[in-house]
Amino acid sequence: MIKTTVQVDGMMCGMCESHVNDAVRKACQVDKVTSSHGKGETVILSQQPLEEAALKAAINATGYEVTSITSEPYEKKKGIFSFLHK
Structure with a gap:
């Protein structure tokens, strides 16, 4: 899985x-997407790397501004003691 973190300016609330x-869901095939207006970021989990230009265009079209996009491999930790297996 790939974790993509997008810094987004302009989010003020849950809406x-x-x-x-x-x-993001309409523009890209994603497994999970969560946003935080407090952090000013959107975190996306997907099977394949996302096309950054399409992602940026989709978010900017809503009136918010993408300031940066970073991607990294993501491995879901399993079990209550997963933090012990680093």
Whole structure:
């Protein structure tokens, strides 16, 4: 899995987060997307790397501004003691 973190300016509330999440779901094939207006970021989990230009265009079209996009491999930790297996 790939974890993509997008820094987004302009989100002020939960409804803003919802608008960004919906735009991401419509533009890209994702497994999970969550946004935080407090952190000013959207975190996306997907099977394949996302096309950054399409992602940026989709979010900017909602009236918010993408300031950066970073991607990294993501491995879901399993079990209550998963933190012990580093």
